[in-house]
Amino acid sequence: MSTENNNNGASTNGASLPEEGKRKEFGLSTFSINNRISVLVLLVLIAIMGIVSYLTIPKESFPSINIPNIFVVTIYPGVSPEDMESLVTRKLEDELSNISDIKNMTSSSAEGYSNINLEFEPSVDIEDALQKVREKVDLAKPELPEDAEEPTVQEINLSEFPIMNVNLSGEYDEVILKEIAEDLQDKIEAIPSVLGVDLTGGTERDVQVDVDLAKMKYYNIAFGDIIQAISNENVTIPGGDISVGTKKFLLRIPGQYEDTKLLEDIVIKGENRSPIYVRDVAKVTFGFKERATYSELDDAPVITLGIKKRTGENILDTGNEVKAILDEAIPTLPPTTRYAITNDQSVDVINMVTNLENNIISGLILVVGVLLFFLGVRNSSFVGISIPMSMFLSFIILSALGITMNMIVLFSLILSLGMLVDNAIVVVENIYRYLEEGYERFEAAKKGTGEVAVPIIAGTFTTIAAFAPMIFWPGIVGQFMSYLPKTLIITLASSLFVGLVINPVICALFMTVEGQEAEAKLTPKG
Template identity: 25%
Template sequence: MRSLISWTVRNMPAMNTLVVAILIVGAMSFAGMRREVFPEFELEIILVNVPYPGATPEEVEEGICQKVEEACRSVSGIKKLTSVAQEGVGFCVFELDSGTKDVQKVLSEIRSEVERIPSLPELAEDPKVEQVTLRNPAIKVGVLAPRVAGGVSESELRDVAELVRDDLLALPAVSAANLQGARDYEIDIEISERMLRKYGLSLRNVADIVRRENLELPGGTIRGESGEILLRGKNKRYVGDEIATLPLVTLPDGLVLTVGDLGTVRDDFADITATNRINGQQGMVVSIDRSSGEDLLAMTEAVNAYVAKVSLPQGYQIVTWADQSIDVRDRLEMLLNTGAQGLLIVFVILSLFLNLKIAFWVALGIPFCMLGAGGLMFLTDQTLNMLSMFAFLMAIGIVVDDAIVVSDNIERHRRLGKKLVPAAIDGTAEVAPSVVSSVTTTVITFLPLCFVSGVMGKFIAVMPFAFITALIMSLGESLLILPGHLSHEKGLVFTVLGWLLFPFRVFLPVLTWLQKGCDQGLQWVVRNCYRPLLDLALANRLSTMAVALSVLMMAVALVRSGVTPFSLFPKIDANRLLAKVTFPDGTPSSVTDEATKRIEQAAFQTGQELSQSDDSIVRLVHRSVGQIAAQGEVGPDARVSGSHVGAVAIELVDGESRDVTSD
């Protein structure tokens, strides 16, 4: 170790080049690193979804779930199988072993087994087999209809919402924008029973004829001397008026009756429950979803910029909520502020007890460690998220400890009369084993988190990685770079700083006086407080150990007894609330609508009562009936639809603008 330290001290140009390179690469890595709320990863969960329209849960269980379970029982790698039978649909959730190396292979085997089931109900739709992925919206955009008597038509509102969606998809930063809770377009054909009997038809006959006539098919190629002609039969109709012209019945006299002659054809929406109210107004929601390779902050900035300048038809409004980038941006600002405060505090304290040179180089270790760790995270395809930034916040207070120990020991050797270079080498080599041991014990403490299996292991993997890399960078900086900087009386950096800070030299006498006072105060504390207490502890070793053991046992007892509660993720104040209403299957939509209305009214009333001014603390309320999406959940519970479900999403103003918490 001494030879390595000696080489770095005597080859500072190379080490300075390395420092500059790490700072530049780290800054570029942070600028190019993807930013998100939580780490994105693949779940080892496979979902089999089989729609069975009109079937009861008992029929779904017997006709779908039990047969899928039996068919896939022999597939290897399945840890747990959960089946859910709901009205009109059946789900089978396969949780794979945590050590499964090839999830796609297991997915293919399950799909193959499901497709070979010979006895699925005739009316059941084709099974859908897919790997479950966590996909949460980055931000939601609401299109509010004008306040007119009776409201606007659903088709008109849908046209405006689709226009907004198309504009958002045209943004380079947005790749997925979906209408949430909107009913699908549908063309309804209604023919009375009397007309069907008159012409000897049934509804199935009509459906088959329309399906056969409404086609667009290739007809081959005609080759001639002058070239080739592609033939194509184009009889595809897309709207109700065109469907009405399709021939349906040919009478004996040659008269052709069309669909419109026998019945009514109209453009409509699917006959399902779908209600959206935003701040009490009729509206429609566009959900902006983010894939794992996209930057959250860039996406939300582009969406907010579009919303700020978009021009909609008269009376229409556009709002945004559920912006996931707010928490990430706040945590980034906290990281920058904490880093700046740490730099300032370290610099001031070391300036008072040591000198300006040591304070400067020790404080420089904070950005060096953070940027170096950021470069390694970028190389390993990590992201800047809530967990990695939390790891950086923990590391900020630890990374300077090694540098303080090394610099203080180098200063002690200088006071013994040694020259700068020998003092730097001897002082560093003397404490190097202790510094390495200290960092190693901290690394070993966090290292087991890197080997946690399952979903939780993938979720928290970035936190120990960021923390450990920051500690390793601090160890390298304190042992290999800091001694070289302290082995020179004056360098280029301090020469430039001396020129820039020349006007502040008048404060040097004040700083010298403060340093002298702090040194005398520290010596007094050591002589009159620390030394007597240390002598007392050494003279009564058994009592000291008993007191320490008692404190440890008391701490364990407080946690085990519940006096000090344990929580993996503590509750923090949030700006968003979600209330879900679920009635038994088959409940009329009017009942669900009335229940969600009461929650909506209570939200507005509570917001006004708790407000300290004329502005309510409730920024936005989104009420939906017919479909709810549970954020962060996977499997069949992630999205539930039907007239029996509803939800009310409430967004509050920022926590700094209100005196009450979300609880």
């Protein structure tokens, strides 16, 4: 009787153990352990692709965002602010106010200057808004004064801000320095990743024609006649091409004058076979244009080249190419030519990237060092491996989504470092506990991971849920800051994948309990 009862009891316990073991296992982790060779191959691929993504992902100072502001600027030299308001600003505002989706419109009028700021709703396509504004400005042009400059329509684009300033100086004439700066400007603009180069400071030569009004009246000549005559003569005309044998030569007729005497000999018009020259009514001299921009460094005049980078290009590569051109050009310039680089944003990015690398290495050392006292050298390294693997996987995803390595992303990666090891610590420690209880390594990995899988998934998604609302933050600030939650969500999801897929396989293959010797063999099933 008792034997029967014992058999029944044994049968009941035997049936409950498999159910308990099955209940504790997590399907994804069990699948990865059973296919461990595939997971090891995946680990190597993630490491290689992560390194490649990290090296190739574009690095820049700030994320590229669309700022829904458009400016309409009109120049009318010599006009008072009151007249600018009545003659220009209000007439433009009357047309622009009919555009839909405008959130706010403000204007300011100064002497010879009108500026209208149109703020659109964040959801508006900025290109469509630009087109609508240009159409309304075209409708208002007939009502504007004829001698006012044509209104310019422009948007705010972060790529229009220079990533560095190159300041040139030399102990010689500023005209020569300006020519050197223009040559460097052409060379730097030839770099594919450079959007453009703004040149400020220095003086520019021009031709000054001083007209004698009395002589103009005597010869019955108008200002337009002089302007037309000089414009027609001072031009280079392309002459097509000519083929000679197997060679083709381009022809051009140079007509741009560099001598005042040649300009004075231009015929304005001829009456009764007696030509009237420019010298008969005016005096031609070479002078300098009125300075439009000033640039100084350390209280000394310089010419500044503001280098602008194309959107999505690597700021570090662009900066290095610019510096290479400068280092190559300086030895060929006059001996006193010097340059100084200011506002170099690539230096800030390099510092942030270096801080990220140092934090990854420091975090790896500290994690392994702390766990060394509890799990031993080998087992603590299983947790440490989760940091670089999570980062590599994050780099791959960031690159695939087209997210650049900017200040916000770098800050988010550094911020997430402390959270990357949480899942791995829980998984590795629980697997180690099962090994201490005498379970075989593969069984310990399956049960140890399965027992804590749901809690760490819930914990990870709780953290993700805390940051997720920031993605929907409206406005310009929301666009700018959205990269922080996106990056944190990607890194936390990557650490969860590493904790549930890669860490269990590594532990199943190599984890040991101190004082015990065991070996794991790769079976054909793996």
